Amino acid sequence: MRKCVVVSDSFKGTLSSMEICSIAAKSIHKFFPECQVVNIPVADGGEGTVDSFLNIMEVGKKIEIETQNPFGKSINAYYALIENTAIIEMSSAAGLPLAEGQLDPCRASTYGVGILIKDAIIKGANKIIIGLGGSATNDGGCGCAAALGVVFKDKEGNSFIPTGGSLDKIQYIDTSAANELLRNISITAMCDIDNPLYGKTGAAYIFAPQKGASDKMVEFLDYQLIALDKAIKENLNKNVAQIPGSGAAGGMGAGVVAFLNGTLEPGIDIMLDTVDFDSRIKDADLIITGEGRLDSQSLRGKVISGVASRGKIQNIPVIAIVGAIEEDAYPIYDMGVTSIFSINRKPIPFSEARYNSESFYRATIEDILRLIKRIN
Numbered sequence: 001m002r003k004c005v006v007v008s009d010s011f012k013g014t015l016s017s018m019e020i021c022s023i024a025a026k027s028i029h030k031f032f033p034e035c036q037v038v039n040i041p042v043a044d045g046g047e048g049t050v051d052s053f054l055n056i057m058e059v060g061k062k063i064e065i066e067t068q069n070p071f072g073k074s075i076n077a078y079y080a081l082i083e084n085t086a087i088i089e090m091s092s093a094a095g096l097p098l099a100e101g102q103l104d105p106c107r108a109s110t111y112g113v114g115i116l117i118k119d120a121i122i123k124g125a126n127k128i129i130i131g132l133g134g135s136a137t138n139d140g141g142c143g144c145a146a147a148l149g150v151v152f153k154d155k156e157g158n159s160f161i162p163t164g165g166s167l168d169k170i171q172y173i174d175t176s177a178a179n180e181l182l183r184n185i186s187i188t189a190m191c192d193i194d195n196p197l198y199g200k201t202g203a204a205y206i207f208a209p210q211k212g213a214s215d216k217m218v219e220f221l222d223y224q225l226i227a228l229d230k231a232i233k234e235n236l237n238k239n240v241a242q243i244p245g246s247g248a249a250g251g252m253g254a255g256v257v258a259f260l261n262g263t264l265e266p267g268i269d270i271m272l273d274t275v276d277f278d279s280r281i282k283d284a285d286l287i288i289t290g291e292g293r294l295d296s297q298s299l300r301g302k303v304i305s306g307v308a309s310r311g312k313i314q315n316i317p318v319i320a321i322v323g324a325i326e327e328d329a330y331p332i333y334d335m336g337v338t339s340i341f342s343i344n345r346k347p348i349p350f351s352e353a354r355y356n357s358e359s360f361y362r363a364t365i366e367d368i369l370r371l372i373k374r375i376n
Contacts (some may be wrong), residue, residue: 028184045267046133103212106165132189138164141255149177190267268306312336
C-alpha cells in the first residue's frame with residue numbers, strides 16, 4: 001500500500017478526529033512503513049468542527065468568550081476566526097454535554113449561540129459558518145435569534161425569548177434590528193441531516209428523545225414547532241418547514257433561514273471542499289473513514305456518506321471504522337463504502353466501552369491492516 005487517506009469524524013465523547021488520525025497513521029506505518037498517509041481530521045458541523053477547520057487551514061485563531069449554556073448559566077466557549085470568516089459550533093453553547101443531568105428540551109435555549117455569532121461580527125467577521133449538531137435544544141433557533149436582536153412578542157404584546165415549550169406563544173416577530181446587524185453578513189449552516197422542521201421525521205420525533213423528551217413531550221414539542229412555522233409564515237412570509245435540514249439541531253436549521261437569512265449546506269461537503277479533498281485522494285490505494293455511530297442518519301450528508309461518494313467517483317476502496325452499527329445503515333454500501341468494521345471487541349455498555357475506545361480502535365485497524373498486508 002503506497003498511499004492511504006484517513007478522514008474520520010470524531011467518536012462523540014471518546015476520540016477526537018485528530019486522535020483517530022494519529023492512531024491510524026501510527027498503525028499504518030507499523031505495517032506499511034513506506035506508505036504515504038494523508039490525515040484529514042474532519043467534522044460535519046457537530047463536535048470538533050472548529051478544531052478541524054483550524055487544523056486543516058493552519059491559520060486563524062481561537063476566540064474564547066463568555067456566553068450562556070442552554071439554561072442561561074454563564075460559561076466560556078470558543079469559535080475560530082480565520083481572516084474574515086468565523087466558524088462556530090452551536091454545540092459549544094447549546095450542546096448535550098452542557099445539559100447533562102438536567103436535559104429538558106422544553107426549556108433549553110440557543111441564546112448562547114447568538115452571543116457567539118454577535119461577538120464574531122463585532123470582531124470583524126463578515127462570513128459566519130455555523131456547525132449544527134449535538135444540541136440539547138428544540139427552540140427553532142429562537143434563542144439565537146433573540147441574542148442577535150430579533151424581538152418576539154406574545155398576544156399581550158410582551159417581549160419574551162421563546163424556548164421549545166413556548167413557541168406557540170409567539171404572535172409577533174420583528175427582525176429589523178437583526179437585519180441591520182447582519183447586513184452584508186453571509187451565514188451558512190453546516191447541516192448533516194435533511195429532516196424537515198416537524199412531523200414524524202422532524203426535529204422533535206427524531207431527535208428530542210435523546211435530549212430527554214418522553215413520548216408525550218415529543219408530541220408537545222412537535223406541536224410547538226408547527227406553531228413556530230405558522231408564526232414565521234404570518235410574520236415573515238417565509239416557508240421554511242420543508243427545507244431539507246430545517247429540523248437540524250432542534251429546528252435551528254429553520255431558524256438560520258427564517259431569522260438570519262442564512263443558507264443550509266451539507267457540512268461534510270463544506271469541509272471536504274475546503275481541504276481540496278478530491279485532489280488529495282488522487283492515486284490513493286485506500287480511504288479510511290468513520291464516526292461513532294453508523295445508522296440511517298449517516299446516509300444523509302454525514303462524514304462517511306460524503307467521503308464514500310467521492311471515493312466512489314475515483315474508484316478508491318473505502319473502509320468505515322465505527323463504534324456502533326445499526327441495522328438501517330447497510331445502504332451505505334451503495335454509496336461507496338467497501339467494508340464496515342465496528343471497534344467493539346466485547347459486549348459491554350457504552351459507559352464502560354468509552355474508556356477503551358483508543359485501544360479498541362487501534363486493535364481494529366491493525367486487524368484490517370494485517371489482512372491487507374497478507375493478501376497484497
